[in-house]
Amino acid sequence: MLFVFVCFFFFNKSAGRFTDSHELSELVYSASNLLVLLNDGILRKGLCRTHPMPLSQQKLLTWLTVLEYVEVFTEMGANKLWGDGGRWLVIVLIQIAKAIFRILLLFWYKSGIQTSPPIIPLDRDTQLSKRGESQGADSAYRNYISFVGQRSGRVMRPLGRAPSLHTRLWGAPQLVKRRSHEEDVHQPPTPLGLQETIAESLYIARPLVHLLFLGICGRQSWKPWLISGILEVTSFGLMNDTKSLNRREKAEMRRRAFLLLYYLLRSPFYDRYSETKILFLLRFLADYIPGVGLVARPLMEYLPIWQKIYFYNWG
Structure with a gap:
């Protein structure tokens, strides 16, 4: 609940600087997710459905979930208040914090494959x-x-x-x-062998490695894009025995497989190859298929904004 008030206080203090509606919409999205997280916690206590895990692990999951809910708005706010340098500093700090939390969950608490968001909303x-x-x-x-x-x-x-x-x-x-949906949520994590633990570690380390090479090689270099893709594909390939995973973990692996398509929308591949083809297809659909323009035209306008937000692309 504290984060909700912090977000609104931060927004009110900076109202003169937030002239774009994207920051406001992202604030509403983050605040609503935080309220759902708080409400779910109250309902779980009332229903006697607390997480079957140590309190310290539950706190880690809560903080990790909060970071995932507010990271985009925090990036936008840092960019408005402190410019590009402050924005990248906030991005690095958030990714380091998330990686530390996930490493603790993986090796200390043996949490297995971690989902996004870590705490699934209550059904x-x-x-x-x-x-x-x-x-x-x-x-x-x-x-x-x-x-x-x-x-x-x-x-x-x-x-x-x-x-x-x-x-x-x-x-x-x-x-x-x-x-019950909660039965799937509270299923014990599948124990990971050495190969699966390496795969999950690569997946956790991928954002930090990407940021490191981004800082060394520059934003227009292919090396961060290639190295990040190699780490993610390697992680997915090492996780070969998915039959033993529970239902929640299988859903997470399907989500990760789908997110591999994001590499088509990430720079520099998007700038050099995908952008013209995607915009041409959207424009063609909007011009020649009735009704599609209601979705295609706003999407064409939103793609440049989406490209500028790190946590939209790489988070």
Whole structure:
């Protein structure tokens, strides 16, 4: 919650400098995610669904999640307040902090493959359903899908739970059992062997290595792009035994595989090869296919802004 107030205070103090709507939209996005994180923590305590892990590990995950939620807005704010030098200093500090947290989680707490965000938002519907099941069918009937009058004690079905008229059954409402999303979240991490640990370490170290070569070789050099890509592909290739991973970890590996496509949008490859082709395709779709222009034209305008934000491209 402190970070939410800090973000709003930072924005209010710098209101004269934030003339672009992108900073405001990113502030709203970051603040909303932080509020969801805070609310989920309160709900988990109320539902007795705290993370089955040491308190210190839970704090690390929380701080890491907060950093991922505010990194883009922090980069934009640093650029507005302190210029390009301050922006890159903030980027380096955030990436170092994230790498330290992830290394501690990997080697000290044996957390296995780490997801993004580290704390997955709570699925409220399935969690309430799970709570009802744990209390028994009668308690679940009363607390989850029904409303009990305080004076009359009458059990009534909420309007939002009623089915459509042609499929409605006029008997007592029945409890529908569903698989809890929190079961996937709280599955113990898959133990990693030496090869998988090296793969995860390469994935964690990739942002720092990229920043190092970016500072040495310059932003227009191919070396940071190539070395970062090699590290990421190597990490993905070493993680060959994905059948033993749990459901959450498999989803994370699919996400990482999809993010490899980002190398087509990252400089210098984007500047020299992708930009003209992507803009030509978007312009063609906007001009000749009705309705597509509503999405394609704003996307063409947003791509240059997206390219300038480090954490959009490389975070």
